[in-house]
Amino acid sequence: MTxxxxxxxxxxxxxxxLNFAILFFVxxxxxxxxxxxxxxxxxxxxxxxxxxxxxxxxxxEKAKVxxxxxxxxxxxxxxxxKVKAMxxxxxxxxxxxxxxxxxAERIIANAQNMAEAERDKIIxxxxxxxxxxxKEAAKKAIFENTSEAMDSFLDAVExx
Amino acid sequence: xxKKKKTRFFIIFxxxxxxxxxxxxxxxxxxxxxxxxxxxxxxxDAVLHETFKINLFGLQVNPAVISAFVVSGILIIAAIxxxxxxxxKFTIIPGKFQMLLEQGxxxxxxxxxxxxxxxxxxxxxxxxxxxxxxxxxxxxELLGLQASxxxxxxxxxxxxLADINGAITMGCLTFLVIMGGGIARNGxxxxxxxxxxFSLPISMSFRLFGALLSGALVTDLVYHYTLTSYxxxxxxxxxxxxxxxxxxxxxxxxxxxxxxGEVTEFSEKKVKVPKEKKKKIKAERA
Numbered sequence: 015m016t017x018x019x020x021x022x023x024x025x026x027x028x029x030x031x032l033n034f035a036i037l038f039f040v041x042x043x044x045x046x047x048x049x050x051x052x053x054x055x056x057x058x059x060x061x062x063x064x065x066x067x068x069x070x071x072x073x074x075e076k077a078k079v080x081x082x083x084x085x086x087x088x089x090x091x092x093x094x095x096k097v098k099a100m101x102x103x104x105x106x107x108x109x110x111x112x113x114x115x116x117x118a119e120r121i122i123a124n125a126q127n128m129a130e131a132e133r134d135k136i137i138x139x140x141x142x143x144x145x146x147x148x149k150e151a152a153k154k155a156i157f158e159n160t161s162e163a164m165d166s167f168l169d170a171v172e173x174x
Numbered sequence: 175x176x177k178k179k180k181t182r183f184f185i186i187f188x189x190x191x192x193x194x195x196x197x198x199x200x201x202x203x204x205x206x207x208x209x210x211x212x213x214x215x216x217x218x219d220a221v222l223h224e225t226f227k228i229n230l231f232g233l234q235v236n237p238a239v240i241s242a243f244v245v246s247g248i249l250i251i252a253a254i255x256x257x258x259x260x261x262x263k264f265t266i267i268p269g270k271f272q273m274l275l276e277q278g279x280x281x282x283x284x285x286x287x288x289x290x291x292x293x294x295x296x297x298x299x300x301x302x303x304x305x306x307x308x309x310x311x312x313x314x315e316l317l318g319l320q321a322s323x324x325x326x327x328x329x330x331x332x333x334x335l336a337d338i339n340g341a342i343t344m345g346c347l348t349f350l351v352i353m354g355g356g357i358a359r360n361g362x363x364x365x366x367x368x369x370x371x372f373s374l375p376i377s378m379s380f381r382l383f384g385a386l387l388s389g390a391l392v393t394d395l396v397y398h399y400t401l402t403s404y405x406x407x408x409x410x411x412x413x414x415x416x417x418x419x420x421x422x423x424x425x426x427x428x429x430x431x432x433x434x435g436e437v438t439e440f441s442e443k444k445v446k447v448p449k450e451k452k453k454k455i456k457a458e459r460a
Contacts, residue, residue, distance in 0.1 A: 020338050021222040021236075029230075029239050030334070030343035037246040037307060042299040044257040049279040050298075052264050059266075 147171065213398050220394055221387060223337055226323040237329055238337030240321055245311045245334055278302070285427060290435030293359055297434045300351055301427035304344065308426060311335055312386060312419035316412065333415075335422070336386045338379075345379030348430045356437030367437040374433060378426065385422050389414030 151167035219225045227234040256275065264272055282305055286298035315333040323329050334340045352374070356364025393411040396402045 021224055022342065023236075023339055025233070026235055026239055026337075026339040027343050027346075029233075029235065030242055030340045031347060033239075033242045033246050034303075034307065034343060034347060037249060038300065038303045040250045041253050041303045041306065045253040045275075046279060046299045046302050048257065048261050049275055050283060052261070053276055053280065053283075056266060 213395065216394055216398065217391055220332075220336075220390055221338075226325065226327065226329050228321050228329075229324055234324060236337050236339065237321060237323075237331050238334050238340050241311070241314060241331040242334035242340055244319070244331065245307065245314050248314075249306060249310060278306075282427060286431045286434075289428070289431035290438055292435070292440055293355060293438040294431075294435075297351070297355065297431055300348075301430050304348065304430065305423040305427045308335060308344070308382070309419045309423040312415060312422065315390070316415050332390060333386050335382050336390050338383050341383035341386070342375075342379045344382055344426065345377075346375045348378055348426065349375035352430065352433045352437055355434050359438040360440065364437050368433075371433060374429075378429065382422055382426065385418050389418050 147167070147170050151170070154166055223236040223238065226237065228237055228240050229235075230239065260271065260275070268276060279302060282302040283294075283298040286294040286301060290297050311334040315331070315336070317331075319331045320328045321331050335344060349368075349371075352371075353365065353368035356368040358364070360367070389411075392414060393407055396407045396410050
């Protein structure tokens with residue numbers, strides 16, 4: 015039995031220490047570190063994917079807001095354009111109607127003028143013809159009897 | 175199984191059991207009685223390891239030293255095999271064994287992070303190795319490997335930490351690691367903080383030694399008497415060993431990481447306020 019109580023032996027403590035030091039060195043380097051490294055790499059990868067997904071989600075939310083805003087604006091613009099087009103169409107129709115009215119009035123006026131001219135012409139021609147017939151009848155009356163002359167005059171008038 | 179078959183099975187089993195008991199009792203006096211070892215002597219030897227030594231390259235060492243080398247050898251070989259054949263095949267979605275390894279590493283790594291958030295890289299590795307050594311070392315005694323003593327008898331190799339020298343090594347080394355962390359991080363302040371816990375190596379060493387030894391002693395005690403040496407030691411020995419393996423690994427690693435966290439905690443320097451400024455402040459207050 016050594017002098018130290020409980021059979022404490024420094025040589026054996028050092029042996030245990032050497033044993034544990036070797037064990038720690040080997041296990042730390044070839045087991046703990048590689049596994050820890052793998053876990054860290056995987057966590058980093060998952061974090062990257064998570065960040066990417068968050069960024070994508072944020073971008074899609076932003077795009078959605080922009081889309082909604084644009085849709086709202088487009089609806090407003092479409093409504094305004096519709097109103098404007100309706101106004102323009104009404105205006106154009108009004109102009110066309112007015113133009114048509116003016117054209118119609120012009121055509122009617124022309125037609126009236128032409129009809130009046132035609133009538134005047136016909137009347138003038140008829141007057142001329144009557145005058146000619148009257149002259150012919152007067153000639154006949156002078157040279158033939160009056161009744162024959164009258165008959166021929168009347169026949170001539172009827173024929174005309 | 176049918177009822178008749180069950181009954182027959184139990185009757186046969188009881189018969190064999192009874193024959194064995196009778197045989198044991200009758201054959202007790204046939205052989206010359208072996209020198210009877212007193213329980214007090216057996217237990218004293220279990221504590222002090224004075225009687226049986228093993229020859230290690232000319233050195234006479236306690237059986238626990240051999241156990242320590244065997245356990246380390248097993249762990250190192252396992253680590254090398256895992257490093258060569260398992261770790262290169264690690265996948266993003268882990269299999270069962272990969273999950274087990276990752277859980278083991280993360281358990282200690284997270285413990286270090288929680289208890290020592292300022293500096294946890296080294297202590298995580300240390301408590302991982304220490305936890306594995308204590309746990310596997312304690313379970314190792316269940317194998318009951320035999321070794322030849324210097325007096326020619328054989329002895330079952332105990333747990334490495336059931337020897338006071340092994341326990342002192344673990345306790346003191348853990349304290350040195352804590353103190354080293356304190357010095358590396360906080361210089362003399364860290365050293366002061368570590369030395370404040372001067373009882374730590376003693377308490378750690380004797381906690382390990384006492385806890386592991388208690389299981390061995392109770393098992394020895396139960397084995398020593400004929401009446402209690404059937405069936406009971408199986409449960410007592412296995413349960414004590416399993417519980418100590420887990421509890422002691424957990425306790426030492428938690429204590430190590432907690433104390434390491436305390437001594438490596440960065441202490442803010444007190445900003446010295448000049449005397450004139452102090453006077454000004456006092457005057458303003460007044």
